[in-house]
Amino acid sequence: MTEARQDQDPYATAERLLGFPLPLALGPGEPDVGRDFMQLGVERTFGDVWSRPGLDLHSRCLISVTIAAVLGAPQPLGGQLKIALNNGVTKEEIVELFIHLQAYAGATRAVEGYHLAKAIFAERAA
């Protein structure tokens, strides 16, 4: 590849971006192969893309929030909003993202996602 190959420690990258270490234990009743889901998940996201130098971290944060917001996926959106706010994206930029999203993806997704953003703003203000 022309860019840096896969991140050597995706779990460290995840912890750095999220602000806490990813829980690694299997849940109750979860089969052993659940570890593969977790490992591939971490490698394919935190390992594969976040450390690639060809696109800056700020842009990656905005893209990740946008994907979750367009899909209307609340739990992932919450996670991406936290990563963004932890890593240099301002609250004002988050609001602007949702204003932009409203124009192109519509009020349904924008209002739904912004409602979650407001909850995270409140959480972080407490």
Next chain:
Amino acid sequence: MTEARQDQDPYATAERLLGFPLPLALGPGEPDVGRDFMQLGVERTFGDVWSRPGLDLHSRCLISVTIAAVLGAPQPLGGQLKIALNNGVTKEEIVELFIHLQAYAGATRAVEGYHLAKAIFAERAA
């Protein structure tokens, strides 16, 4: 434009359709530019489209519910169902909408959305 330009008081239109005034205050931790999100949101929906004479209110209600139901967006869907029931769409017509939606958008979205409609029927029957 050939049609009436933008609604002069989208907040009044919102209140009329929803049955209550929209909350205008910023949430805790929400930056000032959050007022822009709210204002553009209200203008682009309640201001831009609901008062346009070229399509009747009953049809607009049905279209708005359909959009939220196809997207599977629970909070917006709840809001649109309430607007519809407040503004002349009967409960029977709502049920028919979900029967029609099931054929074209499938049981997954139809059942998910109808579950929410039933909760709103129950709330309004109490």
Next chain:
Amino acid sequence: MTEARQDQDPYATAERLLGFPLPLALGPGEPDVGRDFMQLGVERTFGDVWSRPGLDLHSRCLISVTIAAVLGAPQPLGGQLKIALNNGVTKEEIVELFIHLQAYAGATRAVEGYHLAKAIFAERAA
């Protein structure tokens, strides 16, 4: 059921709404069970919902166009636009639907779908 049960002749309903009879022959290489797909398809749409009296035809046309437009499904959207225009929905109402859709589902889907509507307007004007 409290409403009229399934349409007795969905193929006749389809022909009435579309303006032409549905092609019934299997395509080259299509297995015999393809007839089941066609038959269930016609029954579940034209049979199940269009003749139900609880929601008027005009509303059903608008709902069907909206579903296809929100999903961004070009071929079905073209079909629903033709059904709508054949059955009392005016071109002006179609334009209004896309203006409404833009607010709630965003410019991406609205512009994509309206482009198709314009092609159908042109086709019908020729």
Next chain:
Amino acid sequence: MTEARQDQDPYATAERLLGFPLPLALGPGEPDVGRDFMQLGVERTFGDVWSRPGLDLHSRCLISVTIAAVLGAPQPLGGQLKIALNNGVTKEEIVELFIHLQAYAGATRAVEGYHLAKAIFAERAA
């Protein structure tokens, strides 16, 4: 049709697959035509497709889980996961489905859906 026509007792099929009988009563405030929604819903899913012999039950379970997971529809997804686990799909196969889904539908939907699967594994392990 070349295949067995519609299931003669879709409510029995539903009960067999779900492990419990479907609730049939109308909810508070739900109009009578809500029975049509329920009846058509049961017929079009449990009646129309699950008993068709041309595709085995195991495959149908996986397809149904996949549809709900790609759409990101939590309540339907929970229902389909339970049907799958009740009817011969192993927990390991469910995990593999989400690993496969992550590659093709992305981490957003895969993580969101797998979170629900873990909750169901836990519920069934209690």
Next chain:
Amino acid sequence: MTEARQDQDPYATAERLLGFPLPLALGPGEPDVGRDFMQLGVERTFGDVWSRPGLDLHSRCLISVTIAAVLGAPQPLGGQLKIALNNGVTKEEIVELFIHLQAYAGATRAVEGYHLAKAIFAERAA
């Protein structure tokens, strides 16, 4: 509002971003109210969001491409890719966006969208 109000000349902004003026004439058979769809469309996108100072142009381009790519909307995606390449986003950054999209939105949307990006790269290389 705390930010600059709506762009004073959205048609000029559109032309600047696209590299060509938007066609304003109605299509054959298109009703007069089609001008409203065009005008509201231009105002709500080029007017409302692109000139807002709270989020830089580079980020707005990436967000717009992401929205269209997640939705799988080919014509809008082509337009946003051209706007991005016209306005400082490099081809390398576009490729990185699709690598990032693949992780979070999956190979289905990433491959579909990247295929279009390659066509635009080829067009611009000719």
Next chain:
Amino acid sequence: MTEARQDQDPYATAERLLGFPLPLALGPGEPDVGRDFMQLGVERTFGDVWSRPGLDLHSRCLISVTIAAVLGAPQPLGGQLKIALNNGVTKEEIVELFIHLQAYAGATRAVEGYHLAKAIFAERAA
């Protein structure tokens, strides 16, 4: 991991499943980092999931077709249909998949996808 780690030669797996080798050359105007998109794409799909033993090939084919059909992604859907037909899924099973999809994802996506399946049946019958 409890399962076989990543496929050692994803390009060989791709060729085996598709029936032809993947084109590896960059397109005109495509930057060098386009090789990373291709390589990660092949590794994350053909490498990561198809060879994992925990879910049989037949099921994986059906899941892949379902994902592309629910998303309404024509080019990927065509590719997955060909992989399925090349690898033991019968045409009859494909038809059954679309009948099942119609119930749960609706006629819009089912008809759109089945139209593509018919084109592939015709192509393979010629």
